[in-house]
Amino acid sequence: MANGVRERARDALRAELADTLSRYFAERGFDEATVDEAAKEAGISRATFFRYFACKEDAVLASLEASSIDYGALLEGLPPIVGESPWGLMHRMFTEAVAHAREDSEPERSRLRMIHTTPALRARLAQRYLTHERNIAPVLAQRIERPEAAGPLIAAGLAGLDYAWRLWATGECPSIRIAVDRVFNDLADAGGTVERAQVR
Incomplete structure (x- = not known):
């Protein structure tokens, strides 16, 4: 005791x-x-x-440990939605993950800006993301039609979350929740047509 x-x-x-x-x-x-x-x-x-x-x-x-999230447990607790795509599920998980984040904290913005602009800290953050990938992978694999796609989906999702945090930290987006929606919606819509460059 x-x-x-x-x-x-x-x-x-x-x-x-x-x-x-x-x-x-x-x-x-x-x-x-x-x-x-x-x-x-x-x-x-x-x-x-x-x-x-x-x-x-x-x-x-x-300093990030206090707000660390068990993404595997979070994903496991999300109820299924009929017809939801795997990417939509990732979007929903990360939206839930940032639902209670403090958005009025300038010290937190400064800390994230420091992490994203310091190579040594970026490398350590990447290690944390690898841990998150390992925690999410077995849970996601059980919930999607093609389990082998779990790895790429998680990597892309975490990259999207990281980019959303950068948008918030730099002030480009006033809300981390809005930033997550923007990034994940943009990536979901990125499969549209690509115009060919004109050859002169």
Whole structure:
């Protein structure tokens, strides 16, 4: 029991530190800010920083854990809709995933802009997406007519979600829910005709 309480307290402190540190990195610039500066801003020592995080990237990605979603469980809980396409199902899942996202948080926008413009953080985010793919794949494969299409569908869906978050983070779209609808509808309609380039 005592170990469980200590573990929860440690997790809560780690989440609080991750939020503070990632905000500082976003304000100062991820590459410019040092661990010593960030630790001082958070009111901790350099040793304490490395007790909770292996590197700056770990601190930033840990700040996303509080809002992390089990997409496999989310998809499994969605009721079936007769005639819905696999892409429509992906659209519905990601719409549900962002339904309760805070849209008035400038620190969150700044954090996402930092992640999307910093190569090291983009690489770590890509690793998270691979984990999401593995969680979604077996569930999606059971719900579509062609199970072998689950992998490409998930990869395309996560890429669409990532693009929607970028639209929101940069202010190009005022709402993440609107951004998800825009991206998924645009991709659904992308199968129209393609005009041939004129040959001169």
